[in-house]
Amino acid sequence: MRLAELSTETGVSVATLKYYLREGLLHAGRAMSRTQAEYDETHVDRVRLVRALSEVGGLSLATIEQVLEVITEPGTDRLHVLEVAQRTLARASRTVGSDEGASVRRVRAWIEQHGWEIDPQDPFIDDLARAWEACDHAALGLDEERMDRYADHVEGIAEVDVSTVPADPEAAVRHVVLGTLLVDPVLVALRRLAQQHVSRGLQGAAARGTGTATDDADGMVSS
Amino acid sequence: MRLAELSTETGVSVATLKYYLREGLLHAGRAMSRTQAEYDETHVDRVRLVRALSEVGGLSLATIEQVLEVITEPGTDRLHVLEVAQRTLARASRTVGSDEGASVRRVRAWIEQHGWEIDPQDPFIDDLARAWEACDHAALGLDEERMDRYADHVEGIAEVDVSTVPADPEAAVRHVVLGTLLVDPVLVALRRLAQQHVSRGLQGAAARGTGTATDDADGMVSS
DNA sequence: TGACTTTGGATAGTAGACCTCTCCAAACTG
DNA sequence: CAGTTTGGAGAGGTCTACTATCCAAAGTCA
Numbered sequence: 001m002r003l004a005e006l007s008t009e010t011g012v013s014v015a016t017l018k019y020y021l022r023e024g025l026l027h028a029g030r031a032m033s034r035t036q037a038e039y040d041e042t043h044v045d046r047v048r049l050v051r052a053l054s055e056v057g058g059l060s061l062a063t064i065e066q067v068l069e070v071i072t073e074p075g076t077d078r079l080h081v082l083e084v085a086q087r088t089l090a091r092a093s094r095t096v097g098s099d100e101g102a103s104v105r106r107v108r109a110w111i112e113q114h115g116w117e118i119d120p121q122d123p124f125i126d127d128l129a130r131a132w133e134a135c136d137h138a139a140l141g142l143d144e145e146r147m148d149r150y151a152d153h154v155e156g157i158a159e160v161d162v163s164t165v166p167a168d169p170e171a172a173v174r175h176v177v178l179g180t181l182l183v184d185p186v187l188v189a190l191r192r193l194a195q196q197h198v199s200r201g202l203q204g205a206a207a208r209g210t211g212t213a214t215d216d217a218d219g220m221v222s223s
Numbered sequence: 224m225r226l227a228e229l230s231t232e233t234g235v236s237v238a239t240l241k242y243y244l245r246e247g248l249l250h251a252g253r254a255m256s257r258t259q260a261e262y263d264e265t266h267v268d269r270v271r272l273v274r275a276l277s278e279v280g281g282l283s284l285a286t287i288e289q290v291l292e293v294i295t296e297p298g299t300d301r302l303h304v305l306e307v308a309q310r311t312l313a314r315a316s317r318t319v320g321s322d323e324g325a326s327v328r329r330v331r332a333w334i335e336q337h338g339w340e341i342d343p344q345d346p347f348i349d350d351l352a353r354a355w356e357a358c359d360h361a362a363l364g365l366d367e368e369r370m371d372r373y374a375d376h377v378e379g380i381a382e383v384d385v386s387t388v389p390a391d392p393e394a395a396v397r398h399v400v401l402g403t404l405l406v407d408p409v410l411v412a413l414r415r416l417a418q419q420h421v422s423r424g425l426q427g428a429a430a431r432g433t434g435t436a437t438d439d440a441d442g443m444v445s446s
Numbered sequence: 447t448g449a450c451t452t453t454g455g456a457t458a459g460t461a462g463a464c465c466t467c468t469c470c471a472a473a474c475t476g
Numbered sequence: 477c478a479g480t481t482t483g484g485a486g487a488g489g490t491c492t493a494c495t496a497t498c499c500a501a502a503g504t505c506a
Contacts, residue, residue, distance in 0.1 A: 002482075014482095014483095015467075018485090022485080023464095029483090033474095034483080035481085035483050036472090036474080037482085045360075058281065089415065127412040135405050138405055140387075140405065140406070149379075150413060154413040156372075156379075157373060157417070158417035162421045180414075180418070182358050185350070187373060190351065190377040191410070192312060192347040192403070193351065194374065194381035196341050196342070241454080242495085259454075259502070259503085283493090
């Protein structure tokens with residue numbers, strides 16, 4: 001197919017596709033002549049993937065380029081699949097600076113007492129430390145005990161993640177990287193919906209319990 | 224304190240603080256004279272919150288402004304606490320366009336059969352539809368059954384969320400909005416760490432079975 | 447008192463990200 | 477063989493989040 005067809009197929013403008021070609025986000029088509037090139041399904045898939053990572057995953061184009069590099073690279077040692085994937089994801093996350101402070105030590109201590117076996121140098125420890133610290137500043141009451149409760153549920157999610165990774169190492173890198181990046185938004189949306197469902201349940205219970213009419217009923221979100 | 228002190232206290236440059244003042248992200252200090260203003264702890268908190276929402280939460284300044292507007296607005300009907308919070312969060316999420324297609328219908332059907340009680344017009348249904356669709360295009364094998372498994376774990380998270388919301392309605396809006404936005408990154412980081420922990424468990428089990436030796440430097444990414 | 451520095455406020459400028467426009471000559475179309 | 481379309485390349489545009497400059501009044505110190 002021509003560039004214009006690729007455009008209508010993916011809903012991305014020709015100008016933008018040209019830009020992606022220039023930036024190396026999209027591999028060149030098979031040149032039929034100096035002013036004619038042929039694109040195929042791999043190009044359609046690639047464009048859709050770039051858009052998904054950008055719009056749904058919220059990644060920058062520079063990050064997407066790095067992600068694409070890793071998941072299309074052929075020579076991946078089957079021993080280091082997860083390592084490579086994690087390193088890609090670490091770079092994908094907007095790592096700003098290194099904190100190395102008390103918050104990182106707290107996270108390490110918490111991980112240990114929670115019983116998780118994790119490399120103490122793992123870059124996501126920094127991410128967690130920063131995020132946890134932000135919650136502290138906002139006085140959200142996120143303490144070790146609540147973190148434990150979150151972690152137990154998240155571990156269940158991670159088990160689903162890991163159990164669905166294919167055996168083939170090349171497919172595995174792709175699956176882990178994309179599965180992590182693209183499922184994150186799914187989980188975020190699910191959380192919002194679940195909050196609504198759960199608080200509705202409480203509201204219903206409160207209404208049944210107190211028998212309040214429409215007016216002045218307080219039981220909304222409160223526990 | 225002076226603007227310069229606010230700057231050293233928060234680690235944000237004076238120029239940037241002036242910018243925040245102009246944009247309305249930071250309330251003005253108490254003017255002592257035409258060239259002197261007094262700032263206090265509320266300003267320090269506010270600046271830290273803005274930075275947290277920006278750097279940790281990844282929100283744009285325009286979105287942060289809307290969030291601040293809601294969580295500082297005094298007159299919140301205690302009936303609509305969650306509604307207000309959800310609407311704020313809906314605007315906070317980068318809603319691009321309306322899909323209204325088959326993917327939205329699938330999500331609605333899935334929610335119903337999963338047994339969640341949710342407003343069919345909920346904006347996060349669109350978000351979930353988009354995210355799920357992106358996973359489909361990437362061939363990640365995210366089917367209804369796996370979604371059920373994710374949802375069960377996420378429901379546990381939402382129960383923790385809801386159970387920690389304070390009774391006071393004004394505090395509740397703040398808590399729900401910030402708790403949702405700032406805890407998201409915590410959960411994301413936890414998921415990465417949990418994946419590592421879980422797959423280490425499997426790898427350990429496999430290694431005990433096969434007894435592999437590792438040498439041969441990891442073929443790629445180093446910088 | 448008077449030189450000097452600091453302050454808040456306003457305006458303009460900058461850097462990066464992500465496109466979008468314009469031009470071009472070759473190639474395809476009727 | 478006139479007219480349109482194509483791929484390619486570079487410049488230009490828009491948005492976001494700052495950053496730098498300027499100014500006059502206010503504070504500071506000898």
